[in-house]
Every structure is written in structure tokens, then in C-alpha cells.
Amino acid sequence: MDGVPADNFEILQPITQTPGALSGETAAGRYYVPATVNTSRWGHLPNRQAEPVLTVPSGATVVIDTISHEGILEDQGRDPVAWFGEHGVAREQVLSDAIALTDSDIKHDFKHDGPHVVTGPVAVADAEPGDVLKVEVLDLAPRVPYGVVSNRHGKGALPGEYPITPAQDGASAEHPERYGNVSIYTPIKETDDGWVGLMSGPNDAPVEFPLNPFMGLMGVAPNTDESPSSVPPLAVGGNADINELGEAATIYYPVKVPGALFYTGDGHFAQGDGEVALTALEGSMRATFRLTLLEAGSPEIPGGQINRMLGETDTHWVTVGLDPSLDEAMKDATRESIRFLHDYYGIDQATALAYLSVATDFEVSQVVDATKGVHGLIRKDDFAAVTAED
Known part of the structure; x- marks a missing residue:
């Protein structure tokens, strides 16, 4: 199943901005945060000391670009052009954001850091501890016509059993094959019944499954000076991987630091409950949110108080x-x-x-x-x- 079947797929490169867009509105009247080396962190979540890349008023609509970690990690060579090229993806079908990130000096320790690329944080004006941030997921758009599902040694639901390929000494970005990890390149395409992912069955017969996009990683900053790993989910959000929280969902987060400091990343095109391999079908996403501040005591806070993230759908x-x-x-x-x-x-x-x-x-x-x-x-x-x- 090499190649990209979505012939008319438009790679979503950064939105054209008006001057000073990171401190104001875009031409479309929405705030926008691109995924750049300066707006991204790799493997860690923002903490209370994090500087916001943007401050918005309550009720603002914010478009945030994200970069998937799949295809750029050290066990894939930290070279998205080469890795995706091995699967028939032309350079112009690889996000320039991903190329810029892996070409940069941004530090990432494959062994000790989380894998995720996190965009943000975005501060909400006047947010204070004790308040609640209401996050409405308005739109999710794949930025590329492909995703990746990975299984890595020591991780997933069956560590020690999968991957079957043994790990070797001396694994590094220069020798990614020595990790022994398995990544399945998975194109996506639009059909009459909606978007589907494609994997190879026997004799190259396609295995098709529907997409259900959501952001695996959303949340607000915890009240700590430490640099939290992006891997374990927290009461204030993070890598929760809840597949019900896609378009039209609302999530309520308890604010722990001034400004709330909202962030996102880890776009999932589809995920089954359990996420047993280790990852979902992961790909770079453009996510649009409405961020609304609910001050402490507001009657709009469900139940009057929120001490951990709470989701809501229709x-x-x-x-x-x-x-x-x-x-x-x-x-x-x-x-x-x-x-x-x-x-x-x-x-x-x-x-x-x-x-x-x-x-x-x-x-x-x-x-x-x-x-x-x-x-x-x-x-x-x-x-x-x-x-x-x-």
C-alpha cells in the first residue's frame, strides 16, 4: 500500500498571517498558532513557568497546527523526508514544519523524553487558579494524507511479546533499525462513505477502517516547576487519548496556574479503545478550539466544581x-x-x-x-x- 492515494489532498501548510498574528488576530478573525521550533516543545508539557506563545481573551477561537511525532522520531531516523520517502511519499507531501523541527537544534532524548510534539501554550486572559477552562473542539483537519501506527519494545499492551523483531545494541538516529521497533505507514483517503485508513492485507488486498479524528493530547499546565513528561495523562489533561473527545466535544479543565496555559498535540486520525499497539493512527492535525474562561463559582461549571478534566458530547x-x-x-x-x-x-x-x-x-x-x-x-x-x- 505504498504511495499516497488522496490525489487531491491539499497539504495544510501554515495559514497566511497578518503582521503580528501571534499577538493578535488573523485576517479571518481567528487567532492562529503555527507549529514552529519556537512554539513547540518535544517530549514535555508546559509547566507554570512556561511563557505563552499567545494570549487570547475568553471566548476566542484559536487555530493550532500540530506536528505528529510519528515519522520523525529517532527510531525512524529523525528525518521525515527519508522515512516517508521510503513509503513513496514525495518531499512536497512532507510537512515543512516537521522538516524544520528535525533539522533544528531542539533537544529530544528518545529514551527519557516523551515522544510527543506539543504546540503552545496559549494563555487565556484573566484565568486564575480555581477557575475552569472550557475547551470546545470546533474542527479537526488532517494536515497530511497519511498516518503511522507504531509498536515499540517495552511498550504497548504486550511488552516482551511485540515487536517480534529483536532490539540490538547501538541503536540511534543514525542506526534506527537497531531499535527493532515497528512502524506501519498508513495512507488515508476520502470515500463516498467518509474518510478511511488503509492497511495491507493478504496479497495487498486493502484493509479499510473509518477515521475518527481527535487530539490525543490536550490540557492546561500543572502547578509545578518540574518539566512533566508528555506521556502520562494528568488530572489537568495531557495525553488522555480519549477517542470520544473529537469534533463537537467539550472538555472542562481545572485551572492551576495564571493564564491556564492550554496546549495540544498528538493528533489521532483513528484509535480503538485500549490503543494496544502503543500508538493510534497518528498524524499531523490542524485543530480549531474555542477557549472560554469560567470563573470560580460560575453556574456554567458542571456540578459547580471541576477538580479534574471532564468531557462532554451531545x-x-x-x-x-x-x-x-x-x-x-x-x-x-x-x-x-x-x-x-x-x-x-x-x-x-x-x-x-x-x-x-x-x-x-x-x-x-x-x-x-x-x-x-x-x-x-x-x-x-x-x-x-x-x-x-x-
Whole structure:
């Protein structure tokens, strides 16, 4: 399945900006953050000391470009032109942003740093600890007509069993084959039934699956001077990998530092619950968000308080549990779901637990990011007759 089947796919290069766009609005009336060496960090999340690349007022619409780490990492040679070229991708089909990043002096330690390229952070004016940042996902557009799925030694749901290819001594960007890791190049294309990904089956028969884009990594800065790895998800977001939080979803984040400092990255074109190989179908994404500040005590805060990220779709509330143990993550998600039902709908805890047992699906977000994730899907229609607590 080498080659790029999407003949008419327009590579989304940076938006044309008006002068000073990083401190003001673009010509289209929206704020824009390009993915450059100066607006990106590789392997770590912003902390409370991070300088914002842009400050916007509450309610602003912000377009943020992201660079996928897949195709640029050291076990792929840290050379996207060469790596994608091996799969039939012409240089003009490789993002100039990715080329600039890998050609730069930006430091990245494959062994100790997270893999993700993070764009941001964006500060929201007047945001203070105790507030909540409401993030609406307005649009997600693939920037390239291909993605990559990777399985790496010591990672994924089956470490020690996969990859089958053994690792060798002396692995480096100069000798990426010695890592023994496996990356599956996966084109995407548009069909009459929507966008699909393509993998090779027997005799090159295509295996097609639908795309469901979302950002694997979104969040606000934690209140720490340390440089958090981009790998484990946090109560304030990060690498949560929840596939329900795509276009039209809303996520509420507890603000821990002045300005909130929102960031994103790790575009996923498609991901099954669990993300068992290690990665989803990952690719560079252009994401459009609306960032709205909800001050502490605002009646718009679901349940009156948010102490960890909370998702919302048209049909469900999405509660999140996190822990290095999958069993404990399940317990954490259950406790958070009980708390939410009690605070938002006024339901007593015993009834909340009984309801969750009969009517709520708890899904494994991912089992591959050191901190495991489980999320509950609480159906809104079940509470149509219940008045939400103010």
C-alpha cells in the first residue's frame, strides 16, 4: 500500500498571517498558532513557568497546527523526508514544519523524553487558579494524507511479546533499525462513505477502517516547576487519548496556574479503545478550539466544581479515571462518576452507583501510557426528567 492515494489532498501548510498574528488576530478573525521550533516543545508539557506563545481573551477561537511525532522520531531516523520517502511519499507531501523541527537544534532524548510534539501554550486572559477552562473542539483537519501506527519494545499492551523483531545494541538516529521497533505507514483517503485508513492485507488486498479524528493530547499546565513528561495523562489533561473527545466535544479543565496555559498535540486520525499497539493512527492535525474562561463559582461549571478534566458530547458526559494500575483507574473512574452524578444531578451516592452499574459503559481509554486511563460514558437522555443542580 505504498504511495499516497488522496490525489487531491491539499497539504495544510501554515495559514497566511497578518503582521503580528501571534499577538493578535488573523485576517479571518481567528487567532492562529503555527507549529514552529519556537512554539513547540518535544517530549514535555508546559509547566507554570512556561511563557505563552499567545494570549487570547475568553471566548476566542484559536487555530493550532500540530506536528505528529510519528515519522520523525529517532527510531525512524529523525528525518521525515527519508522515512516517508521510503513509503513513496514525495518531499512536497512532507510537512515543512516537521522538516524544520528535525533539522533544528531542539533537544529530544528518545529514551527519557516523551515522544510527543506539543504546540503552545496559549494563555487565556484573566484565568486564575480555581477557575475552569472550557475547551470546545470546533474542527479537526488532517494536515497530511497519511498516518503511522507504531509498536515499540517495552511498550504497548504486550511488552516482551511485540515487536517480534529483536532490539540490538547501538541503536540511534543514525542506526534506527537497531531499535527493532515497528512502524506501519498508513495512507488515508476520502470515500463516498467518509474518510478511511488503509492497511495491507493478504496479497495487498486493502484493509479499510473509518477515521475518527481527535487530539490525543490536550490540557492546561500543572502547578509545578518540574518539566512533566508528555506521556502520562494528568488530572489537568495531557495525553488522555480519549477517542470520544473529537469534533463537537467539550472538555472542562481545572485551572492551576495564571493564564491556564492550554496546549495540544498528538493528533489521532483513528484509535480503538485500549490503543494496544502503543500508538493510534497518528498524524499531523490542524485543530480549531474555542477557549472560554469560567470563573470560580460560575453556574456554567458542571456540578459547580471541576477538580479534574471532564468531557462532554451531545449525548454523554465523559468522566475520567487515571492510575498506573488499570484496576485502580477503573475504581477512580467509578468514584468520579458517582461524584459527578451527585454534584450535577443531585442523585444520592448509592443510587448513583446502582445507575452506573446498569446504564453506563466504562471504556479503557488506553493501557500504554504508564498511567492507565478508564472513562465512563454517562448518557444525558437518562436524566431528561431531572433538573440539574445549580
